[in-house]
Amino acid sequence: MIAFVGAIAYVVMVHAQETQVARELQYNARFGVPDVAPRCAWVFVLDDGVLDEGVLAVPGGFPLHGDLEAVRSSGVAVERDVSANGTEYMVLTTPGSDSTTVQAVFDMRYLLADRRHLLLALGIAQVAGLLVAALIGLGVSRRTVGPLAEALARQRRFVTDASHELRTPIARAYLRAQLLSAAADLPADQRDSLDALARSIRGLSDVVDDLLQSAQLNQGLDGVPVDLTAVASSAVAGERERAAERRIALTVEHPGGPLMVSGVETALRRAVDELLANAVRHTPEGGRISVRVGSRGGHVELEVADTGEGFDPAEASLLFDRFHHGRGEKRFGLGLALVREIVTGHGGEVEAVGHPGRGARFTLRLPMARTGSARPRERITSACP
Ligand SMILES: Nc1ncnc2c1ncn2[C@@H]1O[C@H](COP(=O)(O)OP(=O)(O)OP(=O)(O)O)[C@@H](O)[C@H]1O
């Protein structure tokens, strides 16, 4: 802003000065006589070949004899800028009255000094303005970002502490459930229920481990190598029964070998489970769901496509917002938001493509793990027996 305002002020000032000098030269050429010209101005008159320079000291190099002769013979006025004696002069040579030729000279040194002062003042204002803006920016950003970073750190601490504290009681509950189900004199139905209880506790333990690992991942620790082909196959196997109930054909397609990414296996499994659960829910009976895993340009891609109700393409990016769900849906609208959090936490991205009535396709794109770069870490679930 200071530079903009300064540039306008400078241009206006130079224009005003030049107009003023041109007006003075015109006046002096018409009415001035040698020796009577005002300060910083001189007038020379060539009359019948005789030059009247006056008696005052004139600056070196003046008058401009060439211009006087040229104007005398052509009768056409000449105006020029001359740099001499460490300053600039504006010179107007014009035919005078009674066959005379007049040359008016104006020394611009004070006007040039005014311009330099203005530029200096603008430069100082510019530097001071930038300094003040930088200081204000620094202060404001510290004030706003500081509490945010602290809140995030506190949240991460809470998640790690809470999940760490929950691991021991969960491990004990799991052990107790297993011991009870191993008791010899239990009726079969109670044993089945206890086995189911043990499996649920095991699932709870996975979720808690997952939370702990996610919090550590956010701090830049390496994940473990995870085979997305295996994750996709086991997620499809888990959903097969539900799909069969609804007569939906569920297929999985992969290159045959492992496709490794670095991350938290349970979290990635949850993301794929969520995509599959959504696909099954939004595909009518007799439809088709296909899961495809492949690699492209240093990334592993996992795609879940269905032939279900689809969605409006304009809605695609909103689906990943928390609490966003389709019209008439009575669910939480959290699943895809969690999928995006998991995927971006792994340095990847997720994309949704769909058309009303023509199905939907969700693609997870994750950086492929470089062989040997991911450091295997001891699984935290080892706390559970
Ligand atoms: N395969 C799909 N086909 C069509 N629409 C889908 C599909 N998957 C998700 N959607 C749309 O995206 C919305 C958001 O999905 P999201 O999984 O986030 O929430 P939800 O399934 O409604 O609830 P939650 O997963 O929390 O139980 C859904 O309500 C639905 O409208």
Ligand SMILES: [Mg+2]
């Ligand atoms: Mg969902």
